[in-house]
Amino acid sequence: MFTFPADPQEIVDERARQFTACGIPARVVAAARDEIDDMWGMGPGGWVPVWARHAERADRDGDLLLSALCWGAARFPALATPGRRFAYEQQLECYLAAAPRFRAAFKRQILHIPWADGTTDGTTDGTTPVPVHFLRRPYGRPRGVLILSGGVDTWKMDLHRLASATALATGLLVAAIDMPGTGESAVPLTSGADRILAGLAERLRAEHALPVGFLGLSFGGHWAAKLALLGEVDAAVDLGGPTGAAGEPVDVLNLPYGMAGIIGNALHLDALPTPAQVAEQLQAFSLRAQGLLDRPDGAPLLAVNGADDQYIPRGDTTGLAGRPGTAVWLVRGATHCAPERFRPVILAIWGWLTARLTARPATALAERAARLPLTPHLVTPHLSPRA
Structure with missing residues (x-):
């Protein structure tokens, strides 16, 4: 783990919408911005303090839930310092203390999933621990299981509001996790770590006797796309994930807001990646280079992103459009x-997922209704939700 150049005010400005969406009041985010003057130090104006x-x-x-979310902001964007590691421990403690008051029924479980990548990192007897936060409606039986993953800097507890709302709105059992290389994951980010997620999906399908979907945000969307292409889940949504689908170059070292350092920490590097390491990783993670885009089978996939993404080339989303069973939604001005x-994006995603994980005439009708608010915001007709 390592620190890297990052302007704290720029980071807060860029992430303010995300922090408030996670549940931190805008006034608290604004106050924190005014008080912070150091990204990595532990003085009075340091990010963590x-x-x-x-x-x-x-x-x-x-x-307690707001306390947990603020501790989550304190540990952002990576566990690169002792202060951030302490903040992450505090986040988990506060989150679990808040759990009895959650609107959705909550359970934490640590599952041991097979994992062997030629190293001993994060493994015990050929398995790796995967902490899972389950949220569901407090009544009735779930209609399906949905694994929810954030990206390299937004982790499962940060996504509590989304996880809870999804469980309550859809009737799915939401299984929130940290993707490999982040949060409580014991293994580094590697291109083959989808085997852990596939193993988790298999375990949940067997234990609950229900179809299993995957919703991945940001880098989590990479895993969603890969698992769908491999047919490891029953349906998947890639929201803003890097895929390499169009082979467009990504200047990782010059991505804004410290993203190169964030990714480097997820990879468990000791310093910013070199140009050679970047080229190697881009090739390793490219779904096109892995030959997955040529597969004729797989599971239904929905790929969504903003048309003006500051991190991911547009082709990483639109390049998936020709695959059978795939819908692509590119959102104008986003x-x-x-x-x-x-809001219209997640509403439409809920409709799409429930129609595929709990197929009934009623869910098909709900899917069409749920996507109506989003349709005017899509870039072109050929990328419409009807794809």
Whole structure:
């Protein structure tokens, strides 16, 4: 793990919409921005101490979930310092303390999934522990299982609001996880780590006797696309994931807002990646280079992103459009993961997923209704939700 150049005010400005969407009030985000003057230091204006003060204030006020979310902001964007590792421990402690008050029924479980990549990193007896946060409606039987994963810097507890809303709105059992290389994952980010996620899907399908879907945001969308192409899940949604589908170059080392350092930490590197390492990793993670785009089989896949993504080439989304069983939605005037239109996007995603994981005439009708608010915001007719 390592620190890297990053301007704290720029980071807060760029992530403000994300922090508020996760549940941190805008006034708290604005106050933190005004107080922070150091990304990595532990002085009064340091990133971790500032967010820690807001977390402790929320704790004193009895709002344990907000405290957990502020501790999550404190550990952002990577566990590169002792202060951030402490903040992450505090986030988990506060989150679990808040769980009895969640609207959705909650259970935490650590599953041991087979994993052997030629190293001993994160393995015990050929398995790796995968902490899973399950959320479901407090009544009735789930209609399917949905694995939910964020990306390299937004992890399972940060996505609580989305996980809870998805469980309550769809009736699916949501299994929130940290993707390999992040959060509580014990293994580094590697191109072959989809085997852990495939093993998790297989385990959940066997234990619950239900279809299993995958919703991945940002880099989590890479895993969604790969698992669908391999047919390891019953349906998947890739929201803003890098895929290499069009073979467009990505200048990783010059991505904004410290993204090269964030990815390097997920890879468990000790410093920023070199140009040679970047080229090697881009090739390794490219789904086109892996030959997966030529497969005639697989599972239904929905690929969604903003048309003006600041990190991912447009072709990483649109390049999936020719695959059978794949729909592509490109959202006009939106950036990475389309936060500017997130409500109509997620509503349409819920409709798409439930229609495929719980196929009934009613869910097909609900899918058509759920996508109506999104349709005017799509870039071109040939990328419409009817694809």
